[in-house]
Amino acid sequence: MKDDICPICGGVKIESTTSFTVDYNTGVxxxxxxxxxxxxxxxxEWISxxxxxxxxxIVSISKKQNQEIFIAKFNNYSLAS
Ligand SMILES: [Zn+2]
Incomplete structure (x- = not known):
């Protein structure tokens, strides 16, 4: 397995955090x-x-808030998986 090698440049992948943005009709x-x-x-970046x-x-929960911009923290949501 070459899981930890970047398929684009051959660099090393490390654990990290990122931001995820969804832009839909009425908000973000x-x-x-x-x-x-x-x-x-x-x-x-890769997300599993x-x-x-x-x-x-999280996005479907957030959409129901009907805000133009909704910012959530991933760790604030403990969802059944
Ligand atoms: Zn790379």
């Missing part, structure tokens, strides 16, 4: 402190399937 949802892997060399499905849940 920003989720901060999302666990991700990032390439030390080129900065490309697990994290991605939690993000979808």
């Amino acid at each position: 949802v920003v989720v901060r402190d999302v666990p991700a892997k990032a390439c030390m060399q080129c900065g490309e 399937d697990d994290i991605a499905s939690k993000l979808e849940e």
